[in-house]
Amino acid sequence: MRPAIGVFIINFSASPNDQEFPALILAAGASSRLGRPKALLRMPGTGNTLLDQAIHNGRVLSRDVRVLCGAWYPLIRFRATTQPSAWLQVPDWQEGLSASLATGLASMAPKVKGVFVLVADQPLLDEASLQAFGKAARFVPHQPVAADYQGHPGVPAYLPRWLWPEVTALEGDKGAGQLLASVRATRVDIPGVEEDVDTPEDWQRVRQRLSQTGRTTRQSQR
Template sequence: MACKHGLALVMAAGASRRFGHEDKRMAKVGGMSLLARSWRNAAAGFGQALLAAKPGDDLGLLDLDNITPESVYYCQQPQLGLGSNIAQAVDYIHQHFAADSFDFLAVVLADMPLIKVATLETLAAAGAVDKIVRPSWQGRPGHPVLFGRQFWPQLRQLQGDQGGVGVLQANPQSVQEIALEDAAVCWDIDTPEALQQAEKQVAKNS
């Protein structure tokens, strides 16, 4: 059962330039959009989720399970990059939730929709206020990364497009890496070719 002490932050405000002109978030794999899959799995794996969306996104068009206006933060300057978007979202969480509402924040990338719910539950079980938890597959570090509440002030200082890597580098003693058998923790779908491979994988497993 998913731990209730964590919040999944589903990052879906990027430009996705490598994917072309199509809105990558709405590209289908196994009959469901990348974003819908990522949102569904994040909510199931962590118990509660917040979507970091683009200004002007229509929730009806995004077609996400159990989404409410309270479950969405619209990034004010999404063009500044992933790190900046994380900082904006964490600042929003700081302002709108009680300080001790969550022990950790799981930064979930919307273009990694094939991660198993069981994998997310394993990571959630390891989450804690004073730890950074990261999955790996065959020695390769993956996502999502869980940042304990102790590190949120550092997340709020992020800038640019490097995500939370700077926080991991600044706190190596607090990082717990969990080796998993789920290759999807290292599989982001950022090109049409990668989408085709993902579709084949879903068809193979169905």
């Protein structure tokens, strides 16, 4: 297991239950297809960054929210208006998502039962569905749970502790989607999961949707 380094704990006020179910936000990539750090893209009408929104989404699941960073650290830390419980630097972030997952899991205390995993570029996630997802995972903490992508599991996801050795054995720039499928993770519907930002065209489309209506209106229409 890769060691976690560069851990900065700030504003940590999680309840005991939250400390058993932390949330990890994967934000260590270089955003090479976008050409600039996607975590710092400003959402129209609010001034918040995509990372600010991701931290908010993480807090829907747990008050213990940890951000995995790499390529754009410390820039994203100092430009974020919302601070997580911890910033975790991924020393080998160039290896991809697997490195971020390994670093995040290595930071966990023995009492942690499982972790929620989110990414920094899904600003349209439905909050009510996130709440239901978090409650389902805590109710059956040994069962993997993941967002449904037309029959395939993906992020946001919940990884119970017994699955961590297989997660940390992953290599390269891939998440735990195939692993979650192999262990038959419970799939849940979370509107907005397929509206992520990888390219300038993606951001133009997502920004337009964000501009059309505010968060409250979007959720009331689900």
